[in-house]
Ligand SMILES: [Fe+2]
Ligand SMILES: [Fe+2]
C-alpha cells in the first residue's frame with residue numbers, strides 16, 4: 001500500500017484516518033531486499049498467529065479443542081521457524097526485533113477474545129494463507145516452492161477446522177451465533193490488508209517469487225461467503241480498512257505479545273537455551 | 274546419553290489419594306464363584322475387558338485411579354502451558370507445545386479408558402471441579418522460571434515413566450493399552466526436560482542458579498509423587514493382588530532416586546538432601562525423610578497453587594460451556610436435517 005498515504009491524510013480525510021487507520025506514511029522498519037521482506041511477512045504471520053493460538057493451551061472449551069489448537073500453533077511455529085530461518089537467524093529475528101520491524105498483517109496479532117473470535121480470526125487468515133500457498137508452489141524461488149508444498153497440507157487442515165467450527169458456532173445456539181458474528185465483526189476490517197500490494201511486494205511478484213494476492217481476492221471472498229452461508233451467518237458490512245502491519249505499523253496488541261514472547265532472550269542476552 | 278532404556282519407567286496416580294477405600298468388605302457380597310474365576314484370571318495375567326464380570330471394588334478402584342490419572346494429565350498442562358508463550362527459542366517453543374499437546378492426548382485416552390467402566394467424562398470432570406476427585410500433588414507447585422520446565426520434564430515425567438511402565442501390564446485391558454500409547458511419548462518428554470537442564474547447567478551463572486533453584490524446589494515434590502510410604506498405603510496390597518499396581522510406592526521411589534541422582538551429578542547440581550548417601554550394601558541411595566505433613570496438606574488441596582490450578586480448570590470449563598452446547602445443538606440440527 002505505502003504510497004497512497006500522505007495525500008490521503010490531507011483535509012477531510014485526516015480526521016478519519018487518524019481515528020480509523022494508521023496509514024504508515026513512511027517506511028517504519030528497516031529497508032530490506034524484497035525476498036527477505038517477503039519471507040518475513042509470511043514468517044511473522046506464522047509466528048504471531050502461532051503465539052496467539054498457543055495462548056489457548058490448557059484453557060480450551062473441551063479437550064479435543066485443546067489438542068487441535070495446539071496442533072495449529074505447532075504447525076505455525078514450525079512454518080515460522082523455516083521462514084525466519086531462511087531470512088536469517090530465526091531466533092534473533094523472532095526474539096530481538098521490536099514492533100517496527102515486524103512484518104505480519106494486523107489480523108494475526110488480534111487478541112484471542114473468546115473462542116468464536118479466535119475462530120473468526122483463524123478462518124479469515126487461514127483461507128487466505130491456503131490460497132496463497134497453493135499458488136506459491138509455483139514460485140520461481142526453490143525454497144518458497146518447497147516450503148509451500150509442505151505447508152499447504154497443514155494449512156488445508158487448518159482451513160477445514162476453522163470452517164467447521166465457524167459452521168458449528170454459526171449454526172449452533174443463538175448465543176454461539178451471536179458470538180461468532182461478533183468475532184467476525186472484530187476481525188473483518190483487517191481483510192483488505194491481506195490483498196494490499198505495495199512496492200516491495202510488487203517487486204517480489206515481478207520477480208516471480210511471490211504470489212499476487214489480488215489474483216485470488218474474488219475466490220477468497222467467495223470462499224468466505226460460502227462458509228458463512230453454511231454457518232447461517234451474514235457477512236459483516238465492509239469496514240474502513242486498517243492497514244500498516246506489513247510496514248511495521250501495528251496495533252497496540254503486538255507490543256504486549258512481543259513483551260511476553262521475547263522476555264527471556266531479552267533479559268538474558270548472552271544466554272543460550 | 275544419561276538415559277538407559279531400561280530406566281524408562283512410568284507412573285501411577287492412585288496413591289495420591291487419601292480417600293481410603295471403604296469397599297474392602299464389598300467383595301464379600303459378590304458371588305464367590307464369579308469372584309474366584311475373576312481372581313484366577315487376574316493371577317494368570319489375563320486382561321480384564323469392559324464386558325467381563327468384575328467385582329464392584331475393582332471397578333471403583335480402577336475408575337478412581339484412571340480418572341485421577343486423566344485429571345493429572347489435564348491439570349498438568351497448566352504449569353507447563355504457563356511457559357509456552359515465553360519459551361526462549363522457536364525450537365523450545367515447538368517442543369513444549371508438542372509436549373503439552375501430548376499430555377492432552379494422554380488425558381483423552383485415559384478418560385476414554387475410564388469411561389469403559391461406566392462413568393462418563395462429564396461426571397469425572399464434575400468430580401474434579403467439585404474437589405471430590407484428586408489429581409497428582411505435583412501440579413500444585415508453581416513454575417517460576419524457565420528452569421522449572423526443564424525440571425518438570427526431567428523429574429516429573431521421569432517419575433511418571435517409572436510408574437507407568439509397569440502399568441502397561443496392568444490387569445484392566447483398556448488401561449493397559451492406554452498406557453502403551455502414553456509410554457511411547459513419555460521418554461521424549463523426559464529427554465526434552467533433561468536437555469533444557471543441560472543447556473542451563475552449561476550456561477551462564479544466572480542460568481545455573483535458575484537450574485539449581487528449580488531442582489531444589491522440584492526434588493522433594495517429585496519423590497512425593499510415588500505416594501505415601503508402603504506402611505501407610507492401605508490400598509497397595511489389594512491393588513497388587515488385582516494387578517492394578519505392580520510395584521509398591523517405596524520400591525518405585527527408591528528406583529527413581531537411584532536413577533536420578535547420577536543424572537543430577539552429570540548436571541553438577543546438588544541434590545537438596547544432606548542425608549543423601551550411597552549405600553553399598555543395598556546397592557542404592559539412602560535419602561532423607563520426606564515431609565509427609567506437606568504431602569498430605571497438598572493432597573487435601575492446600576498446595577501452593579492448588580487454588581490457581583482449580584480455578585483455571587473451572588474457568589476453562591465454564592467459559593467453554595457455550596461452545597460445547599453449540600456443538601451439541603449443531604450436531605442435533607444436522608442429524609435432523611439428514612433424517613428429513
Ligand atoms: Fe502424560
Ligand atoms: Fe501420565
Ligand SMILES: [Fe+2]
Nearest residue numbers: 376430459462
Ligand atoms: Fe509427559
